[in-house]
Amino acid sequence: MKLITLEEHYADIRIMEINRKYSDPNIPMKIPHVTGIFEDLTNFEKRIKYMDENHVDIQVLSMTSPIGDNVLPKEAIEACKLANNITKEHIDQYPGRFLGFATLPMCDPVSASLELERCVKELGFCGALLAGRYKGRMLNEKEFLPIFAKAEELNVPLYIHPAFIPNEVKKAYYDSEAYSEDVAFELSSVGYGWHSEVGIQVLRLILSGIFDKFPKLKIIIGHWGETIPCFLDRLDFMLDKNITKLKKNISEYFKENVYITPSGIISKDQLEYVVKLMGADHVIYSIDYPYVNPENPYEFLMDSALSDEEKELIAYKNAERVLNIKK
Ligand code: CA
Numbered sequence: 001m002k003l004i005t006l007e008e009h010y011a012d013i014r015i016m017e018i019n020r021k022y023s024d025p026n027i028p029m030k031i032p033h034v035t036g037i038f039e040d041l042t043n044f045e046k047r048i049k050y051m052d053e054n055h056v057d058i059q060v061l062s063m064t065s066p067i068g069d070n071v072l073p074k075e076a077i078e079a080c081k082l083a084n085n086i087t088k089e090h091i092d093q094y095p096g097r098f099l100g101f102a103t104l105p106m107c108d109p110v111s112a113s114l115e116l117e118r119c120v121k122e123l124g125f126c127g128a129l130l131a132g133r134y135k136g137r138m139l140n141e142k143e144f145l146p147i148f149a150k151a152e153e154l155n156v157p158l159y160i161h162p163a164f165i166p167n168e169v170k171k172a173y174y175d176s177e178a179y180s181e182d183v184a185f186e187l188s189s190v191g192y193g194w195h196s197e198v199g200i201q202v203l204r205l206i207l208s209g210i211f212d213k214f215p216k217l218k219i220i221i222g223h224w225g226e227t228i229p230c231f232l233d234r235l236d237f238m239l240d241k242n243i244t245k246l247k248k249n250i251s252e253y254f255k256e257n258v259y260i261t262p263s264g265i266i267s268k269d270q271l272e273y274v275v276k277l278m279g280a281d282h283v284i285y286s287i288d289y290p291y292v293n294p295e296n297p298y299e300f301l302m303d304s305a306l307s308d309e310e311k312e313l314i315a316y317k318n319a320e321r322v323l324n325i326k327k
Pocket residue numbers: 007009161263288291
């Protein structure tokens with residue numbers, strides 16, 4: 001069965017240099033459990049070999065670190081164009097193996113929407129990947145509306161990926177004298193904190209009425225739904241339409257406008273739960289290459305208790321439909 005995976009990152013030294021020049025010294029660049037990743041992020045021969053060995057037909061590529069918040073706007077806009085052009089070069093170099101999610105200059109949402117349009121219409125990309133907030137501003141704030149409006153207009157999804165949370169939030173919620181800084185760092189980011197932040201961002205988008213404004217907008221999130229799925233009943237109960245003044249319940253927007261991927265978390269229980277909750281037509285596969293290296297990711301899906309129709313949807317049919325991939 002064909003397999004298309006969606007949260008697959010790469011790096012390019014030119015973009016890394018731009019980010020390094022403006023990097024925030026308060027945010028460490030190194031994640032303790034991730035070592036020696038640069039080679040895997042940049043070596044495309046190794047990537048193709050990995051894909052062949054793991055039955056991955058197509059990876060949707062995204063730049064691992066989108067342009068940092070501190071990069072000056074003019075340079076950020078140019079850097080995103082460069083990043084997207086580099087992605088396109090990789091796509092062209094290996095016909096049929098890669099597709100692209102755009103990197104957008106969040107410092108200037110109108111420019112970001114125009115870059116999304118260029119990437120979709122001229123480069124053939126299938127959406128964009130956004131990471132975290134921009135300078136502490138959550139994605140539901142009104143300055144970002146042009147990006148969501150453009151995504152709906154172009155009928156492409158936005159993948160909301162986590163990023164490091166603000167230092168003051170880490171300090172208040174995750175630092176402790178009772179454990180090491182390495183523990184606090186991982187807990188605040190890849191272990192839990194940044195996933196919970198994506199969950200909050202998606203809830204804020206729903207509560208700000210984004211899907212009443214843009215009913216056809218498609219959002220994709222990884223890590224089996226970034227902490228939201230098990231809370232939907234509670235959210236509907238505590239934040240009902242009388243309070244939110246929205247047209248639908250929170251869970252209705254979540255199940256209609258949001259698509260979930262595993263990000264390489266190989267968990268049979270999560271797979272079955274999310275398919276039951278969302279329907280197989282709202283689950284799309286992802287591995288999070290090269291950060292996560294699950295054993296037999298293809299067999300995990302194929303050997304699951306799902307029906308063949310459900311497996312086909314998750315493995316490639318949903319991706320083809322939601323990302324408008326030409327077969
Ligand atoms: Ca990732």
